[in-house]
Amino acid sequence: MSTDSKTRFTIPKPKTVGLYVTLYGAAFLFIVPYLYMVSTSLKTEDFAFSQQPYWIPPEITFQWYQAVLQGAPILQWLINTLVIAGATTIIVVIIDSMIAFSLTKLDWPGKRIVFTVIIASFMVPIYANMVPLYTIISDFGLLNSPLAVILPFSAIPIGVFLFTQFFKDLPDSVIEAAKLDGFSTFQIYLRIVLPLMKPAIAALSLYTFVYTWNQFLWPLIVLQGETSFTLPVGIVTTQPTQVFQPGAEMAVTLIAAAPLFIVFLILQEHLVNAVQMQGTTG
Template sequence: MSLGATMQGQSRWFDRVILLVLIGFAVLWLVPVIWIVVMSLKPNDVLIRSTAGFLPIPFTLENYANLLRVSTVPNWLVNSLIVATAMTLLTLVVSSLAGYAFARLDFPGKRIVFVLVLAGLMVPEQAVFIPLHTMFSDWGMHNTHVALTMPRVAVPIGVFLMTQFFKAVPRELEEAAELDNASRLTVFWKIMLPLSLPALTTLGLFTFLHAWNDFLWPLVSATETNMYTVTVGLGSIQGNFAQSEGLGSIMASAVFASVPVVLIYLIFQQYIVRGVAMGSTR
């Protein structure tokens, strides 16, 4: 057997080992998820005796029915959709415009401003809760969708990611458009934005995921029940469900809150993979 054939065989064996290890980690990651879904489909009187088992036997949808009987749950879901969608769209607009400006435009104090943006990555969001709360309280904007959305729009990581992406785009594409008398805004809108679709999709998904799962700021800003997001709302009724309905209802609420995010990921996963691949090769 030649040396080349031996090395090729070792490479295939190594790839198979890596694949098996990754499959093992994936299974370990899925076990708690499967366990939560199964418990949400079991009657609570069964779960009182034992929570073991990965088959929903006996099977019931009563836990989900009890959850939907809470009249405010659909309203909480709508609030989360509004806040997460608005935050995602505004973040993409701000991050793409700021990233393009830092990557392509020259203006006084550019480096200093960019350093300040990067410095924002080191500031914990909890550190600015008191100023934010005071500011929105003085404006009388608590318990509104604006107050739930605006504090998360200007995210430094989004500006940084879009800046790095636009820097990697060849300048020749813009120069060719400028020779055709295209304005800076036209170049950005018709050339740079379409090229950045994978990066925008990835940033948008992570922003939506963060907005959907955000708990602390909505808990601080939304004090009226009708303005709760789904995370705050389900958290507020978990104690009652645990006492009156049982563990199955809590698991049903966890599944209910995570379904929209899973669906969005499944729809846009090809763009996420493409964005990560482009980012790793640049």
């Protein structure tokens, strides 16, 4: 047998081995709380309160999931949160992309000032705007409505900033060629620019969806009926004040976190492309 036909094994360098061990170790540390959450949600009451930790429950039960789903309108809260987070994400992507496109690819007076104001709004804490926002929402009669949560966050500065960085890397020659072909400004934005910005759209969509999904204080202020609660607000109302049930707590938390995990799996490839695109452009 010739030397070329032999299978060659490359011995990894100690530095490479140490790097992989560190990365996988850090990833495992991030996963540990979720594994414990799943394990606790499947334990019976005796094992949940046991002083001896059980990562793999000796006895598996789904009673906590059944109790949570029957004891509170979890499905209604889930639908409310999906509607609010989904609508907010769509509106943010549309508005922020239009603003960023106009700031980078269109010429109009004062756009530098507008961009400076948008970036400066990063320094204003959200809590400073809650009183005037509440007054506006109340005057429009939108309290206890999904619009009370959607409209105040329909345009976020970080989205404009993110899209601006991607639009700057888009060659102006593409825009000029489209104009020569008779495309209008809106057609250029809709049919040429947006398809090229899929990684940026995926990154902003995931950020906005997760941020809106996890909102607690503002929905707690403007959503006053139990049937209009979002999941983060509703989960707090299901917590017993007298007896602590770790199995029920972990079950409802897992239900709230599962949709975010699914969304991340769907957009994972686009997020990686967004990081690669931003890292390879100057």
